[in-house]
Structure formats: C-alpha cells, structure tokens
Amino acid sequence: xxxxxxxxxxxxxxxxxxxxxxxxxxxxxxxxxxxxQKLIGNxxxxxxxxxxxxxxxxxxxxxxxxxxxxxIAAMQAAHERDxxxxxxxxxxxxxxxxxxxxxxxxxxxxxxxxxxxxxxxDVEQLFDPVAQTFLADRFVRGTCPKCKxxxxxxxxxxxxxxxxxxxxxxxxxxTLSGATPELRSxxxxxxxxxxxxxxxxxxxxxxxxxxxxTANYLKGHFLSDELRDWDISRPAPYFGFEIPDSPGNxxxxxxxxxxxxxxxTAQWCAAHGEQLADWWQSDATEIHHFIGKDITYFxxxxxxxxxxxxxxxxxxxxxxxxxxxxxxxxxxxSIGTLITAEKYLEHLDPSYLRYFYATKLTPRVExxxxxxxxxxxxxxxxxxGKVVNLASRTAKFAHALGLSETYPDDGGLFANAAAAGERIxxxxxxxxxxxxxxxxxxxxxxxxxxxxxxQPWVLKKDPAREAELRDVCTIxxxxxxxxxxxxxxxxxxxxxxxxxLLGDPITRWAxxxxxxxxxxxxxxxxxxxxxxxEDLQKxxxxxxxxxxxxxxxxxxxxxxxxxxxxxxxxxxxEPLAEEITIDDFAKVDLRIARVxxxxxxxxxxxxxxxxxxxxxxxRRQVFAGIKAAYEPDQLVGRxxxxxxxxxxxxxxxxxxxxxxxxxxxxxxxxxxxxxDEGAQPGQRVH
RNA sequence: GGGGCCAUAGCUCAGCGGUUAGAGCAGGGGACUCAUAAUCCCUUGGUCGGGGGUUCGAAUCCCUCUGGCCCUACCA
Numbered sequence: 001x002x003x004x005x006x007x008x009x010x011x012x013x014x015x016x017x018x019x020x021x022x023x024x025x026x027x028x029x030x031x032x033x034x035x036x037q038k039l040i041g042n043x044x045x046x047x048x049x050x051x052x053x054x055x056x057x058x059x060x061x062x063x064x065x066x067x068x069x070x071x072i073a074a075m076q077a078a079h080e081r082d083x084x085x086x087x088x089x090x091x092x093x094x095x096x097x098x099x100x101x102x103x104x105x106x107x108x109x110x111x112x113x114x115x116x117x118x119x120x121x122d123v124e125q126l127f128d129p130v131a132q133t134f135l136a137d138r139f140v141r142g143t144c145p146k147c148k149x150x151x152x153x154x155x156x157x158x159x160x161x162x163x164x165x166x167x168x169x170x171x172x173x174x175t176l177s178g179a180t181p182e183l184r185s186x187x188x189x190x191x192x193x194x195x196x197x198x199x200x201x202x203x204x205x206x207x208x209x210x211x212x213x214t215a216n217y218l219k220g221h222f223l224s225d226e227l228r229d230w231d232i233s234r235p236a237p238y239f240g241f242e243i244p245d246s247p248g249n250x251x252x253x254x255x256x257x258x259x260x261x262x263x264x265t266a267q268w269c270a271a272h273g274e275q276l277a278d279w280w281q282s283d284a285t286e287i288h289h290f291i292g293k294d295i296t297y298f299x300x301x302x303x304x305x306x307x308x309x310x311x312x313x314x315x316x317x318x319x320x321x322x323x324x325x326x327x328x329x330x331x332x333x334s335i336g337t338l339i340t341a342e343k344y345l346e347h348l349d350p351s352y353l354r355y356f357y358a359t360k361l362t363p364r365v366e367x368x369x370x371x372x373x374x375x376x377x378x379x380x381x382x383x384x385g386k387v388v389n390l391a392s393r394t395a396k397f398a399h400a401l402g403l404s405e406t407y408p409d410d411g412g413l414f415a416n417a418a419a420a421g422e423r424i425x426x427x428x429x430x431x432x433x434x435x436x437x438x439x440x441x442x443x444x445x446x447x448x449x450x451x452x453x454x455q456p457w458v459l460k461k462d463p464a465r466e467a468e469l470r471d472v473c474t475i476x477x478x479x480x481x482x483x484x485x486x487x488x489x490x491x492x493x494x495x496x497x498x499x500x501l502l503g504d505p506i507t508r509w510a511x512x513x514x515x516x517x518x519x520x521x522x523x524x525x526x527x528x529x530x531x532x533x534e535d536l537q538k539x540x541x542x543x544x545x546x547x548x549x550x551x552x553x554x555x556x557x558x559x560x561x562x563x564x565x566x567x568x569x570x571x572x573x574e575p576l577a578e579e580i581t582i583d584d585f586a587k588v589d590l591r592i593a594r595v596x597x598x599x600x601x602x603x604x605x606x607x608x609x610x611x612x613x614x615x616x617x618x619r620r621q622v623f624a625g626i627k628a629a630y631e632p633d634q635l636v637g638r639x640x641x642x643x644x645x646x647x648x649x650x651x652x653x654x655x656x657x658x659x660x661x662x663x664x665x666x667x668x669x670x671x672x673x674x675x676d677e678g679a680q681p682g683q684r685v686h
Numbered sequence: 687g688g689g690g691c692c693a694u695a696g697c698u699c700a701g702c703g704g705u706u707a708g709a710g711c712a713g714g715g716g717a718c719u720c721a722u723a724a725u726c727c728c729u730u731g732g733u734c735g736g737g738g739g740u741u742c743g744a745a746u747c748c749c750u751c752u753g754g755c756c757c758u759a760c761c762a
Contacts, residue, residue, distance in 0.1 A: 213690060220689055221758065293756085322756085359698085366691075367755075374698065377711055385724060393721040438700070441710070448725060457720040530722060 005278075005285045006044045008034050009261045011295060012051035012096065015075040016060060019082040019341040021353065022324040022331055025368065028357050029321060029431070030290040031088040035489035036428040040509040045279070047264040049094035050076045053240035054253035055136055059176060061239070068239045072097060082341035086350040087492050092271070094264035096256050101263035102241050105256050109243065111310040117195055119229065123188040126154075126166050126181035128174040133237050135166065135174055135181055142169030189246060190229035196305045197227050203304055209315050210300060213365055218300055230302060258303045261289075262312070286316040293320050293365050319431055322367035326540075336544025347539040351491050352379045352531055358433040358490045372540075376533040382437075386444040387483050388494070388527050390451065394476035395501060395524035397456055401470040403502075407478065407515040408471035413450060417443045417482050418513045424486050425509065433490070440486045447479040477502065478515040485512040497527045589645035590661065590685035592675055593620070598632035608632060610660065612642055615682030620644070623656040629670040639675045641685055 488495035
C-alpha cells in the first residue's frame with residue numbers, strides 16, 4: 001500500500017481571546033488524527049493559523065492603545081504557547097495577516113470576478129460618527145422597537161426575543177463611543193452564491209465529504225431555497241486586506257480566514273521545498289478540515305464555492321464536532337468552568353485532557369460533557385490503574401535482568417493484541433476515538449490478570465527461577481509497550497517515556513506487531529500521576545473566584561480602591577447612557593419586593609415566573625429572564641428590586657407586571673440585585 | 687411551527703435482525719502485596735423510555751407517544 005498524502009487543518013482561532021478547553025476539543029481531536037496518520041506511515045501535514053482580521057481586533061487594539069499588529073502578535077504567541085503545552089504539533093502555524101495570504105486572497109478574488117460572481121450593491125448600515133466606523137450589529141444597542149426594553153443588542157431583543165435590524169432600534173447607541181449612530185449608505189461587494197447552487201447541491205449530496213446529519217441540515221436550511229448573496233466586503237476603516245480593485249473596501253474576515261489554510265500550507269511548502277499545487281491542486285492529496293458545528297455553513301457552502309471557482313481541491317472530508325459542556329452545563333465564566341488552556345496547565349497534566357477527550361469523541365456532531373468525577377475515574381482507572389501499572393509492577397524486576405532473548409509463551413496475549421491493531425486503526429481513521437480507547441482498554445484488562453497469575457513477586461524470592469521472572473517481565477513490558485504504541489497518538493508523552501524505558505523510541509504503528517527482546521531496561525520512574533476530583537474542583541473554584549474578582553465589585557473594608565483591579569470590560573461593552581435629569585429618574589418607580597413564589601415556565605427558554613409582594617396584599621406577577629442563572633427555590637423569600645410602574649406586558653405565558661433589576665451580560669451570568677437587611681417590601685428606591 | 691440527534695444496569699457507554707442483553711467504573715464479598723491504597727477472583731444489578739406494527743424471531747427495522755439536547759423560524 002502506498003502512503004496517502006493528507007493535508008489537515010483545524011479552524012483558525014480568533015486573535016481576540018485566549019484558548020480555552022472548549023477550543024481544545026478540536027485541536028486535540030485533530031492532533032490525534034494527524035499523529036495517527038504519521039504513525040501508520042502516511043504523509044500528513046497539519047497546518048493552522050491565527051485568524052487576525054475584523055472589526056473586533058481593530059476596536060480592541062484601539063482600546064488598548066496599540067497597533068493591530070502588536071495585538072495579534074501577542075495573541076499568536078499566547079496561542080502557540082498554549083497549543084504546545086497540550087502537545088498539539090502543527091507542521092506550520094501561520095497568520096491570516098501574512099503576505100502569502102494577501103497574495104492568495106488576490107488570486108481567489110480574481111477568480112470570483114472572472115467567473116462573474118461578484119456584484120456591487122449599496123448597503124445601509126449604522127455608522128459611528130465619533131469612532132468613524134460602520135457598526136456591526138453587536139456594536140449597537142438601543143431600545144427594542146417591539147417591547148421597548150431599553151439597552152438591547154443590535155440583532156434581537158433579550159427581553160422579548162424580537163429580531164430586527166440595528167437601524168430599527170429606538171435611540172440606538174454605539175457601544176464603541178456611546179455616540180448616536182447615523183444611517184449611512186456604503187458600497188458592498190457580494191458573491192452570488194446562487195450561481196453555484198447546482199454544484200453545491202451535488203457536492204453536499206454526493207461527495208461523501210459530510211456527515212449525513214450535516215448534509216441533511218444544509219439541504220433543509222439552505223439548498224432547498226435560493227442561496228442568498230454573500231456580503232464579502234467591509235468599508236474602511238477595517239483591519240484586514242484592502243481589495244485591490246475596490247479601494248476603500250476590505251475583504252470580510254470570513255473571506256480571508258479559510259484562505260489562510262492555504263497560505264499556511266504555502267509557508268510550509270516554502271520551508272520544505274514542496275510545491276503548493278501538490279497539496280491544494282492535486283487529486284492525489286486528501287484535504288481534511290476539522291471544525292466546530294458553529295462554522296459549518298462557511299466550510300460547507302462558501303468555502304467549497306470559493307475553492308471550486310479558484311481551481312483548488314475540494315475538501316475530502318469536513319469533520320464537524322460538537323461543543324463542550326462541563327458538568328452537564330454550558331461553560332460559564334461565573335461558575336468557573338470556562339477554563340483557559342493556561343489555567344488548566346497550572347493545575348493538571350495535559351495528558352489527562354487528551355485521554356478524556358479521546359474517550360468521548362465520536363464521528364458524530366455531538367456535544368460532549370466533561371464531568372469531574374468521570375474525568376478522574378477515567379484517568380485513574382484506565383491510564384494509571386491499568387496501563388501504566390503494567391510497567392510499574394514489572395519494570396523494577398526487569399531493570400536488573402533485561403528482556404529475555406526470545407519472546408516467551410504468553411498464552412497468545414501479544415498476538416491477540418497485535419491482531420486487534422487493525423480494528424483500533426480503523427477506529428482512529430474514522431475519528432471514532434471513543435471506540436479506539438475502548439478497544440485498547442479491553443487489551444489492558446486482559447494483561448493485568450496475566451501478571452497476577454504469574455506472581456513475579458514470588459519468582460523473585462527464588463534465585464533458581466530468575467529466567468521465569470525475566471520471561472514474565474518481558475511479557476508484561478511488551479504488553480505495556482504495545483498499549484503505548486496504540487495510545488501514542490493520544491498520549492505522546494507516555495509513548496516517549498515508554499521508549500526511554502525500553503531504549504526504543506515509539507515512532508511507527510508497526511512496532512505494536514513485534515515484541516521487543518534481548519535488551520536492557522532502564523530504571524522505572526513514575527509516568528503519570530493520579531488525579532483527584534478535588535484537584536479539578538479546586539481549579540474550577542479558583543477560576544470562578546478570579547472571574548468574580550475581575551468582574552464584580554465585592555467591597556472589603558479598609559482596602560485601597562486600586563486593589564480591586566476591576567476590568568474595564570463591562571463598561572466598555574455597555575457604555576454609559578445619555579445624561580438624564582432627576583425628574584427623568586423619578587419617572588422610574590423602583591420598589592423593594594419580596595419573591596413569594598417562583599416557578600419554572602417549562603416552555604420558555606429564558607423565563608422564570610415570579611410572584612412579587614410589595615407588602616400587604618399587593619402582588620405582582622413578573623416574568624424574568626433569569627432561568628439560566630437561578631433555580632426558583634433560590635429566589636423564594638429573597639428581597640429584590642423591581643420596576644414597579646412599568647407598563648404591563650402580555651407575554652406568551654401570561655401578563656408580566658414589571659421587571660426585576662439584575663446585572664450581567666445574560667444567560668447564566670445574571671445577577672439579581674439584592675438589598676441590605678432592614679429594607680421592607682413596598683419601600684421605594686430613591 | 688419545521689428539521690436533526692438521542693433515550694440500554696447507579697454512572698459512562700457497547701451491542702444495531704438470530705442462542706439465557708454486555709463492558710468499564712461505582713456497590714457487595716473474598717484474595718494478594720510486585721505496583722501510584724494500585725491489582726486479581728467472585729458477585730448484586732436491566733420487562734433495552736411507553737405503546738403499536740413488520741417478522742418464524744426486534745434493544746436492533748417501521749409508525750406513534752413521552753422525555754432530553756441541538757439547529758432553524760416565528761409568536762408573544
């Protein structure tokens with residue numbers, strides 16, 4: 001069989017934030033696959049890059065008072081450091097801001113122009129006259145045109161769920177400067193994807209590149225209808241590449257990001273004397289993209305359309321994974337489960353996470369859950385108790401004796417495990433790591449009883465049985481080594497330690513098929529320590545406390561103000577509103593109220609139904625968007641602050657007669673305002 | 687409202703038309719002491735979410751209901 005030539009990519013991490021354990025699902029998944037391909041002898045190149053363009057980067061650089069280039073260089077260094085910390089090995093890690101990428105973007109652009117796919121159209125968009133920039137939806141906030149809730153995002157209302165365009169907002173405000181945006185018209189360039197409709201339908205259905213659920217999704221949601229034109233340009237100012245034949249306009253970040261895959265490959269080619277065309281324009285090369293389900297649309301419609309038009313290879317497979325939950329819930333800063341790569345590495349061994357993810361990953365687009373106890377159980381039982389234990393209980397004896405000259409009779413254990421290699425390899429190939437780990441652990445389960453029955457500790461006591469003892473250790477260590485070969489894509493460090501122990505580095509899958517004999521054994525040292533669930537919990541707690549410290553203000557008597565070290569981010573996210581008079585404020589009647597009943601609204605996504613008492617017989621029914629943050633039981637009996645004179649509003653689930661005051665960005669991060677002891681329901685807040 | 691995925695032992699899952707439904711972990715009992723209080727042996731535990739159907743035969747295929755998750759639309 002000839003070696004396959006395979007190019008692999010992971011999605012490009014955005015240069016606006018650090019890598020966290022959610023991102024790592026993808027990079028670990030990809031890295032395992034790449035290591036496996038290399039191990040079985042295929043030619044495999046893994047490229048990635050930082051995704052550096054867009055308004056968010058421009059704004060952030062501006063806020064931090066440095067150039068975009070400085071910002072993205074710092075982020076890239078941090079990203080590369082984090083990846084290296086998790087043993088994720090790229091063949092090339094580039095940047096979408098690289099010269100190679102600009103060049104390739106030009107090529108793609110020419111091809112799209114040449115194919116007659118580009119049209120120009122004026123687009124009306126809100127413009128910030130102070131910041132001198134057009135505003136993406138998320139940079140505008142204002143009053144919902146439907147329910148009149150103030151301070152809502154630019155695309156939909158968090159109170160009533162209404163969707164709208166930012167220009168429909170009442171009293172819109174730029175979150176960048178606080179200025180009132182103006183509606184301005186600007187020229188945008190569009191790709192008429194509809195012209196590629198037939199090609200895309202055919203590709204989605206018949207290429208075999210997509211999981212069936214993904215193909216169904218695309219057919220149902222996009223391909224069943226006319227494909228909309230894709231707005232591919234942004235007017236200045238914008239951090240990105242200016243479009244050569246359209247001065248003042250820049251390619252939208254989603255245009256140059258995937259081209260970054262190719263640019264990164266080009267850098268690798270230049271460094272290794274390879275031809276780019278052999279990797280991106282050759283039927284002899286497979287291309288595998290690993291992505292998260294959130295960016296399916298870009299990689300399965302626009303990207304194939306761009307590749308086809310520009311004469312590049314279409315992806316062989318787009319391998320889509322789900323999101324990470326922790327403890328059955330979405331990762332959350334306030335709970336502490338949004339753990340950065342850096343924070344994880346302060347506390348735990350990266351091998352744990354690599355193995356844990358491997359046991360969880362399947363070829364399907366499913367979310368996976370990290371449970372604390374499960375994490376510790378898997379690592380401790382499987383890796384420490386079963387696998388490493390094999391070496392730990394035999395290497396000490398073997399250190400003095402070395403391995404037997406010929407491989408002894410082990411009752412077929414080694415041969416059986418060698419035969420399982422094919423099934424394990426097939427599981428890796430299919431990205432069914434969960435299956436691969438199960439198969440490998442079955443082998444480990446068979447190996448420990450062998451040692452038990454052979455009783456090396458008894459043999460050791462009788463000098464006449466030294467040869468027997470050596471045979472038992474030879475078998476134990478070979479079974480261990482075999483497991484290390486199979487696990488090496490997941491646990492490169494363990495494989496390395498195994499190689500050191502036996503003086504034979506693990507570099508090829510075929511090493512699992514042939515036992516090692518007649519050589520010395522190095523002194524055994526710990527290869528992997530146990531993990532305690534408390535260690536994980538401690539990491540989460542610490543993370544939560546830090547998040548709280550940088551977000552909330554929890555006064556602490558006698559401490560200097562600058563010790564709080566509060567982030568400026570919340571204020572930046574939501575700038576101060578326009579100045580009002582005391583009379584304006586007096587219009588809002590805030591009252592202390594006691595939550596006398598709270599219940600779930602099963603059909604509602606965000607809402608809890610609260611009954612508030614204003615003292616005496618006064619009761620108000622309020623629907624509050626705090627479902628994700630509070631259990632009803634936590635609220636009953638508490639004093640809260642309510643907007644008591646808000647016009648009642650008929651909602652799907654009943655009449656809502658006010659609002660409960662709360663802070664935070666939403667979702668699980670909502671914090672109801674509490675009142676100091678002594679306040680009475682019904683009292684007004686002045 | 688539409689679409690998708692899922693529901694098997696306390697937990698994580700395997701089995702996906704064919705003999706009495708499995709594994710690991712956890713639980714119970716015993717053994718051992720080489721090993722990171724690791725390991726080994728034995729063992730408890732499931733009307734395979736409910737109900738229909740197809741079949742000689744269904745956890746496995748079809749329909750339906752219930753419950754959970756995701757996507758998408760819309761109403762409020």
